[in-house]
Amino acid sequence: MAATMKKPADAPLTAAETALVAQFGHRSSHLPGNADAVMARDKAVQTIKAHRLPTRKVEAWHYTDLRRLLNQFPDWRSDVAAGPADPLAEDAHRFVLINGQLTERADIEGCQVEGVADALRADVGGVALDAPADADDAIGAINTAFVTDGVRLSIADGAEIARPIELQSIHDGGQVHTRNLVSIGAGAKASFIDRHMGSGEAVLASNVTELTVREGAEVRWIIVQEQGAAASHLGKLTLTLEKDARATIFIANYGGRLVRQEVHAAATGEGADLTFRAINMIGEKAHCDVTLELDHLVANTTSTETVRNVVTGKAQGVFQGQIRVAQAAQKTDAQMACNTLLLSDEGGFATKPELEIFADDVVCAHGATVAEIDEDHLFYLMARGISAKTARGLLIEAFVDEIVEELEEDALIEALEIRIADWLEAHG
Amino acid sequence: MLEIKNLHARIAEDGTEIINGLNMTVKAGEVAAIMGPNGSGKSTLSYVLAGRDDYEVTEGDIFYNGESILEMDPAERASAGLFLAFQYPMEIPGVATMQFLKVALNEQRKARGEDELTTPDFIKKVREAAGTLGVEMEMLKRPLNVGFSGGEKKRAEILQMKLLEPKLCVLDETDSGLDIDALKIVADGVNALRSPDRAVIVITHYQRLLEYIVPDTVHVLSKGRIVKTGDKSLALELEAKGYADIIAEAA
Numbered sequence: 001m002a003a004t005m006k007k008p009a010d011a012p013l014t015a016a017e018t019a020l021v022a023q024f025g026h027r028s029s030h031l032p033g034n035a036d037a038v039m040a041r042d043k044a045v046q047t048i049k050a051h052r053l054p055t056r057k058v059e060a061w062h063y064t065d066l067r068r069l070l071n072q073f074p075d076w077r078s079d080v081a082a083g084p085a086d087p088l089a090e091d092a093h094r095f096v097l098i099n100g101q102l103t104e105r106a107d108i109e110g111c112q113v114e115g116v117a118d119a120l121r122a123d124v125g126g127v128a129l130d131a132p133a134d135a136d137d138a139i140g141a142i143n144t145a146f147v148t149d150g151v152r153l154s155i156a157d158g159a160e161i162a163r164p165i166e167l168q169s170i171h172d173g174g175q176v177h178t179r180n181l182v183s184i185g186a187g188a189k190a191s192f193i194d195r196h197m198g199s200g201e202a203v204l205a206s207n208v209t210e211l212t213v214r215e216g217a218e219v220r221w222i223i224v225q226e227q228g229a230a231a232s233h234l235g236k237l238t239l240t241l242e243k244d245a246r247a248t249i250f251i252a253n254y255g256g257r258l259v260r261q262e263v264h265a266a267a268t269g270e271g272a273d274l275t276f277r278a279i280n281m282i283g284e285k286a287h288c289d290v291t292l293e294l295d296h297l298v299a300n301t302t303s304t305e306t307v308r309n310v311v312t313g314k315a316q317g318v319f320q321g322q323i324r325v326a327q328a329a330q331k332t333d334a335q336m337a338c339n340t341l342l343l344s345d346e347g348g349f350a351t352k353p354e355l356e357i358f359a360d361d362v363v364c365a366h367g368a369t370v371a372e373i374d375e376d377h378l379f380y381l382m383a384r385g386i387s388a389k390t391a392r393g394l395l396i397e398a399f400v401d402e403i404v405e406e407l408e409e410d411a412l413i414e415a416l417e418i419r420i421a422d423w424l425e426a427h428g
Numbered sequence: 429m430l431e432i433k434n435l436h437a438r439i440a441e442d443g444t445e446i447i448n449g450l451n452m453t454v455k456a457g458e459v460a461a462i463m464g465p466n467g468s469g470k471s472t473l474s475y476v477l478a479g480r481d482d483y484e485v486t487e488g489d490i491f492y493n494g495e496s497i498l499e500m501d502p503a504e505r506a507s508a509g510l511f512l513a514f515q516y517p518m519e520i521p522g523v524a525t526m527q528f529l530k531v532a533l534n535e536q537r538k539a540r541g542e543d544e545l546t547t548p549d550f551i552k553k554v555r556e557a558a559g560t561l562g563v564e565m566e567m568l569k570r571p572l573n574v575g576f577s578g579g580e581k582k583r584a585e586i587l588q589m590k591l592l593e594p595k596l597c598v599l600d601e602t603d604s605g606l607d608i609d610a611l612k613i614v615a616d617g618v619n620a621l622r623s624p625d626r627a628v629i630v631i632t633h634y635q636r637l638l639e640y641i642v643p644d645t646v647h648v649l650s651k652g653r654i655v656k657t658g659d660k661s662l663a664l665e666l667e668a669k670g671y672a673d674i675i676a677e678a679a
């Protein structure tokens with residue numbers, strides 16, 4: 001991210017910023033980590049304190065004024081009663097994090113697992129917290145400051161994990177900060193469901209995930225964010241694709257009040273391929289931002305990005321898609337599209353596609369549309385006796401289901417489509 | 429069964445009057461043909477009957493089984509037994525034809541207080557209807573009308589009509605774009621639906637279709653009103669003399 005940080009001229013800290021600093025004071029001694037981690041956490045908080053949370057003046061946050069939108073920083077909760085949920089795909093290996101504590105882990109052949117809290121405490125071979133490099137990285141900073149736990153998972157070279165792996169993060173109000181570190185060994189194959197769900201309680205959740213896909217490996221990573229209307233969710237997924245690695249990143253946002261999901265992806269090896277898909281169902285007063293930064297660094301890498309949004313009520317959606325093609329990255333092929341179905345006059349969606357191309361022999365394209373429901377289509381369906389509500393639902397589902405069905409796995413498709421139908425039932 | 433009285437309708441967007449004092453009656457069991465030159469308002473009339481809100485009725489009324497339908501939305505009219513086979517069926521990406529058929533059938537059944545069809549019963553029904561119309565089941569797995577040829581779209585319309593078993597069928601230029609074999613299949617499909625408690629309105633530009641679906645009455649539409657009504661011989665007369673003469677005579 002470009003370091004375009006501007007500090008709001010000595011503005012006083014907002015209530016949320018004040019609470020963040022104060023809570024760090026109370027919490028820091030309870031947070032896991034060795035001496036380096038303590039320093040990194042401290043530095044992260046100092047960075048936020050010095051620069052404030054990013055406002056719309058920061059380019060990367062232009063459409064999501066975090067400083068204004070993050071207007072609460074709820075207290076930590078110690079009396080958490082929530083339990084795990086059934087996995088989204090029945091046969092999944094399940095890991096459960098409840099309010100940021102890893103409470104259940106699966107034993108999977110060909111897969112090494114460690115809790116991140118333990119790894120943070122380890123002096124050798126542990127997990128190092130990185131203090132944020134620049135102040136634009138607000139999600140990284142908040143997560144580094146407060147992260148409590150997560151899953152560190154590495155899949156052995158050549159291992160094929162047949163059943164999906166579900167990382168289930170249950171939020172029951174308060175603060176939830178998790179970090180997952182996942183590496184897919186050379187030639188290995190795995191499928192993940194990274195699920196964030198919660199009660200109606202106010203919560204601030206952050207998640208940082210680092211996903212490395214080694215040579216010739218294949219991964220599918222599905223983020224299902226289905227929290228209540230009082231949840232703030234800040235997610236950041238960093239993806240590295242080595243030679244001939246293939247990844248499908250699928251983001252499904254069904255809930256939350258303030259949502260920002262960043263994906264920072266880099267194709268670092270020839271033949272790497274990224275399929276990026278997002279569906280955002282945004283209603284009421286929600287603000288939902290999906291931001292993708294993709295670097296094609298070497299020759300012969302490919303990517304497609306398709307984003308479909310349904311916006312209703314007073315909701316606001318954002319998609320920023322930045323694709324950078326380095327000079328060495330000849331024969332890059334990248335195709336990006338963002339389509340929005342706007343169901344209300346008061347809702348809105350901002351799309352910012354950005355192609356920065358430094359190589360000459362590449363194929364890159366992007367397109368964005370915002371449309372309302374097609375009245376002619378609606379009439380045709382109604383002329384067959386289908387009620388207005390059902391007919392609208394059919395057309396909206398058709399619009400988003402098309403992307404879901406690309407997943408080509410019936411149980412998964414059904415689970416995602418049921419959530420779309422439920423959302424429509426509640427908001428349509 | 430259908431009584432249209434002094435109907436005036438205009439394009440909602442710009443107020444242009446298209447239907448201009450139209451009167452017409454269709455009895456149960458009757459097959460009525462509406463013929464008229466291009467632009468005379470045939471399709472507009474069919475849309476107004478179906479309840480498309482691109483058009484506003486400014487005067488007159490439409491009675492179906494004795495009751496005005498003007499306040500009913502298109503879905504309510506369809507559930508009450510009205511069916512329009514579109515001149516230009518719309519392509520709806522992402523909605524599979526089978527799913528659409530099932531939802532339509534069950535919504536209508538629900539609206540009439542009947543039980544929903546089970547999936548096997550539904551598939552059996554579709555298979556039977558598709559068989560008689562020469563429609564491949566493969567085609568029904570595709571999104572609704574998307575990529576269908578002109579003829580396939582028309583057959584799909586008749587298939588829907590067969591499945592929904594409406595009481596009043598309005599066929600808007602169902603013959604256009606069909607070769608003679610397809611025309612016969614479609615006509616057989618319509619003829620099979622003829623019954624004493626059902627009425628059919630066949631809108632057409634040419635009398636060719638009327639050789640296969642023989643009408644009881646023929647109405648000539650010009651500039652938004654019926655200018656002449658007769659029996660099936662009127663269709664032949666139109667074919668021989670052309671619209672201009674007949675319309676001039678009627679004026």
Ligand SMILES: Nc1ncnc2c1ncn2[C@@H]1O[C@H](COP(=O)(O)OP(=O)(O)O)[C@@H](O)[C@H]1O
Pocket residue numbers: 439446464465466467468469470471472473482
């Ligand atoms: N929605 C519309 N917008 C603009 N013009 C329309 C619209 N509907 C009908 N018309 C006009 O009204 C007239 C009658 O059209 P139509 O009912 O389609 O005639 P027909 O089916 O007899 O050929 C034509 O001049 C047509 O251009």
Ligand SMILES: [Mg+2]
Pocket residue numbers: 470471472515600601
């Ligand atoms: Mg017409």
